[in-house]
Amino acid sequence: MSTAELIGADPGWMIILKGVLIFVICVVATLLSIWAERRIVARMQVRVGPNRAGKFGLLQSLADGVKLALKEDLIPKAADKIVFVIAPIISATTCFMAFAVIPMTGKVRILGHTTAMQLTDLPVGVLYVLAIASVGVYGIVLAGWSSGSTYPLLGGLRSSAQVISYEVAMGLSLVAVFIYSGSMSTSAIVDAQNKWWFGVVLFPSFIIYVISMVGETNRAPFDLAEAEGELVGGFHTEYSSLKFALFFLAEYVNMVSVSALATTLFLGGYHALPGLGFTETWLGGWFTLVWFFAKVILFFFLFVWLRGTLPRLRYDQFMQFGWKVLIPVSLLWIMVVSTLRVMAQQGASRTVIIAFTFGILLLIFAAASLFERSKERIKKESAQSLKAFPTPSFPVPSLTASLTNGTEEIHD
Amino acid sequence: MHNLFAFSTQLHVGSTATPEAVQFWILAPLAVAAALGMLLVKKAVHSALLLAWVMITLAIFYIAQGALFLGIVQVVVYTGAVMMLFLFILMLVGVDSSDSLIENIKGQRATAITAAVGIGGLLISLIGRATLNHPATGVESINANGNVQGLAKELFTKYVWAFEVVSALLITAALGAMVLAHSQKIKSRTSQRDLSISRFRGESLATAAGLPGSGIFALHNAVDAPALGPDGLPVQASVSKVLEARGDMIASAPFERTDIQEEEK
Numbered sequence: 134m135s136t137a138e139l140i141g142a143d144p145g146w147m148i149i150l151k152g153v154l155i156f157v158i159c160v161v162a163t164l165l166s167i168w169a170e171r172r173i174v175a176r177m178q179v180r181v182g183p184n185r186a187g188k189f190g191l192l193q194s195l196a197d198g199v200k201l202a203l204k205e206d207l208i209p210k211a212a213d214k215i216v217f218v219i220a221p222i223i224s225a226t227t228c229f230m231a232f233a234v235i236p237m238t239g240k241v242r243i244l245g246h247t248t249a250m251q252l253t254d255l256p257v258g259v260l261y262v263l264a265i266a267s268v269g270v271y272g273i274v275l276a277g278w279s280s281g282s283t284y285p286l287l288g289g290l291r292s293s294a295q296v297i298s299y300e301v302a303m304g305l306s307l308v309a310v311f312i313y314s315g316s317m318s319t320s321a322i323v324d325a326q327n328k329w330w331f332g333v334v335l336f337p338s339f340i341i342y343v344i345s346m347v348g349e350t351n352r353a354p355f356d357l358a359e360a361e362g363e364l365v366g367g368f369h370t371e372y373s374s375l376k377f378a379l380f381f382l383a384e385y386v387n388m389v390s391v392s393a394l395a396t397t398l399f400l401g402g403y404h405a406l407p408g409l410g411f412t413e414t415w416l417g418g419w420f421t422l423v424w425f426f427a428k429v430i431l432f433f434f435l436f437v438w439l440r441g442t443l444p445r446l447r448y449d450q451f452m453q454f455g456w457k458v459l460i461p462v463s464l465l466w467i468m469v470v471s472t473l474r475v476m477a478q479q480g481a482s483r484t485v486i487i488a489f490t491f492g493i494l495l496l497i498f499a500a501a502s503l504f505e506r507s508k509e510r511i512k513k514e515s516a517q518s519l520k521a522f523p524t525p526s527f528p529v530p531s532l533t534a535s536l537t538n539g540t541e542e543i544h545d
Numbered sequence: 546m547h548n549l550f551a552f553s554t555q556l557h558v559g560s561t562a563t564p565e566a567v568q569f570w571i572l573a574p575l576a577v578a579a580a581l582g583m584l585l586v587k588k589a590v591h592s593a594l595l596l597a598w599v600m601i602t603l604a605i606f607y608i609a610q611g612a613l614f615l616g617i618v619q620v621v622v623y624t625g626a627v628m629m630l631f632l633f634i635l636m637l638v639g640v641d642s643s644d645s646l647i648e649n650i651k652g653q654r655a656t657a658i659t660a661a662v663g664i665g666g667l668l669i670s671l672i673g674r675a676t677l678n679h680p681a682t683g684v685e686s687i688n689a690n691g692n693v694q695g696l697a698k699e700l701f702t703k704y705v706w707a708f709e710v711v712s713a714l715l716i717t718a719a720l721g722a723m724v725l726a727h728s729q730k731i732k733s734r735t736s737q738r739d740l741s742i743s744r745f746r747g748e749s750l751a752t753a754a755g756l757p758g759s760g761i762f763a764l765h766n767a768v769d770a771p772a773l774g775p776d777g778l779p780v781q782a783s784v785s786k787v788l789e790a791r792g793d794m795i796a797s798a799p800f801e802r803t804d805i806q807e808e809e810k
Contacts, residue, residue: 216594256693260617264604267625271597274629278590278636286636293633297626304621317693515738 136236136320137254139247147243151252155232163385167194170437177441198378206374211281220279221372221379224272228386231265234258235393236320237425238403241418250422251320258319259307262394263300266349270296272383273351273358273368280371288367291448292351292358298455299348299355305463306341309470310398319394323402330407332399337466339399341459343435346391348455351384352436354443357451392432393425400428469493565609576602589635597628611684613692757783769794 143151168183168191175182183190208217238250255261270292277289311317313335314325322331332339348355359367369380396402403421405412412420446454476486576599583595600623607616650656687695700708735743744753757780760766762773771794772783781789788794 213588213590216590255613255617256691257614257617260614260621264617264620264625267621267629268601270625270629274632274636275590275594278632290633290636293629293636297629297633300625 136249136251136324137256137318139240139249140251140254143248144246147246147248148252150243151250152233154250155252156229159229159232159386159389160382162389163382164194164198165191166385166389166433167197167381169433170440173434173437174441177438201378201381202375204374206376207371209281209371212371213279213281216275216279217371218376220272220276221376221383222272223275224269224383225379225386227265227269227272228383228390231262231269231387231390232393234261234319235390235397236323236402237393238421239413239418249320249418254318254320257317259311259317259322259394259398262390263304263307266387266391267296267300269383269387272380276372276380277358277368280368282371284364284366285368285370288358288360288364288370291360292368294452295348295351295355295357298452299345299459302341302455302459302463303345303349305460305467306338306345307398308463308467309335309338312467312471312474319397319402323397323404326401327404330399330401332401335399335470337462338470341463341466342395342399343432344459345455346395347436347439348451350387350391350436352388353440354445355451356445357448360445362445388433388436389429392429392436395432396425396428400431568609569606572602572605589638590632593628593631593635596631597624600624600628611688611692614696752782759783759785 171193172182172190183193186192186196208214233252234255236249236251236254240247240249242248273292274289277285277287277292280286310322310331313331314322316322316325325331351358357367358364359369361367364370369377372380403425404410405421405424412424473486473489476489579595579598579602583592583599586592586595600619604616604619604624607613607619689695690698757772757774759768759772760770761783763770763779769784769788771779771781774780784794
């Protein structure tokens with residue numbers, strides 16, 4: 134029986150149970166990931182990080198949450214009250230919805246029923262996640278607009294532009310996966326990877342997805358919507374108390390769900406690492422949950438690592454990177470992938486496929502060397518133009534005698 | 546229009562399941578109310594939001610009727626991309642700006658009404674021709690080989706010509722928009738590199754480390770008070786040119802160090 138049929142046969146209480154479990158997993162994951170992020174970033178910056186509340190500071194984010202809830206809830210006078218309240222609700226509800234189509238385990242037994250840990254299986258599951266993500270961004274954009282002040286508005290504007298540009302790249306990176314798995318359903322994509330992970334076969338798509346997933350979740354180095362250094366707090370500058378907590382929750386749940394989607398699409402989902410497949414058969418279906426979360430945590434660590442390493446991109450660099458690099462590269466890659474796929478399906482011989490691949494590689498190398506050469510030429514030209522300038526002199530301000538005396542007195 | 550259509554097909558098939566009927570009678574009035582609200586509210590962003598809500602309810606209707614792919618794509622494309630672009634523009638234009646009701650193009654209203662009635666008539670006649678006297682096939686037979694597969698087969702076999710023509714039209718529209726919005730730059734934009742070169746290779750290195758900040762060494766550290774140089778004189782470059790142009794700069798004299806001149810006397 135396929136996963137879709139298995140899930141279709143779930144009784145009502147099972148659906149409710151799974152829904153509650155997803156909610157609990159997401160909330161607990163948020164609490165733990167805030168703590169983990171602070172500890173890991175602290176380690177990277179040679180600090181200790183939160184270690185007071187509970188063992189190893191594990192209860193720190195719980196304490197922070199309680200503190201946030203007890204703070205005064207302010208609504209600015211200039212705010213558009215209805216939209217101001219709706220915005221965090223949109224953010225916090227949509228972030229949980231994406232998790233509904235993520236397959237977390239293979240076949241497992243719950244209270245005598247055989248099922249899979251996945252709330253529902255849609256034939257267009259991956260598109261559903263994209264749709265939910267695009268509705269979720271409304272929360273951020275509306276928060277920025279409704280606050281009625283400049284910095285949040287700028288944050289909201291940036292966020293909407295960011296989403297329009299990076300969703301294109303993200304969608305294009307998924308096309309190759311659809312072509313290879315022949316399906317848009319998450320469980321079918323996981324099944325299609327039982328031999329080779331798509332992260333290996335479709336490596337460029339994997340890289341593009343990982344880059345655009347960081348852009349979609351507003352995380353460093355793409356956190357332009359909340360850029361602390363430039364926009365105070367960006368879209369959530371005017372938010373306080375529980376409403377702010379909802380945005381905080383949404384950001385971390387989003388991180389977990391895009392990581393889960395990346396795991397599902399590119400790293401074989403809940404399946405064991407290659408060569409360790411025996412763990413699934415020996416230890417039963419529930420053990421696949423361990424593999425799934427191990428991979429999700431790997432992506433989460435990547436998020437934290439990026440935040441600890443890279444400075445924030447300038448806005449125009451970010452847009453240029455999205456439109457001039459990511460989108461053209463993914464378009465070219467899709468053309469190559471679909472050509473290879475059609476060749477394989479039409480029964481082209483292995484020599485033809487290998488020759489085609491080598492041809493593409495040669496073209497890429499030729500383009501790269503041309504690019505390098507033109508870069509060197511520009512460098513040389515600008516070095517020449519620099520020589521034309523005269524060497525300037527340092528300005529030495531004329532100090533009045535009395536002032537010089539005055540400073541000397543201070544030194545004494 | 547779409548709601549009406551959804552309703553009529555339901556009547557045709559005549560086998561609406563109870564959950565679907567319940568969902569329809571809850572969501573349809575909400576969608577109609579939102580659509581009316583979209584026309585009546587004052588703020589542009591509110592009406593954009595209500596439109597987004599109408600789109601999402603339509604998507605739910607599509608999904609409930611078995612057109613899963615259409616429903617999801619409706620949300621991704623219309624709510625996610627098109628409405629987001631609308632919001633972007635509305636936010637760029639300004640928070641409080643309201644529409645002006647003055648006609649710029651002569652006879653715009655009459656033309657608009659004629660065009661609207663024309664398109665409405667066209668749609669009604671087309672939908673009528675497609676549905677009247679044509680018994681509905683039922684969504685089960687269409688989705689027999691899977692919703693996405695069925696749609697793909699129709700699009701890329703029977704309607705491939707229409708599909709290609711529509712995509713050519715869209716690309717033409719995109720190119721047209723680019724050409725219209727494009728403006729030839731008179732001189733190339735100064736990049737960070739150019740700025741750096743001009744700072745270090747100019748006549749003096751006075752501004753190599755950036756312009757002095759406002760208020761430094763002055764008796765007042767506000768942004769509109771110029772800094773004092775080592776010679777005790779105000780440095781006008783330390784105050785933003787925007788403030789100067791707006792006339793928001795205060796006279797620097799009260800904040801200068803007068804003790805220098807006094808000591809010299």
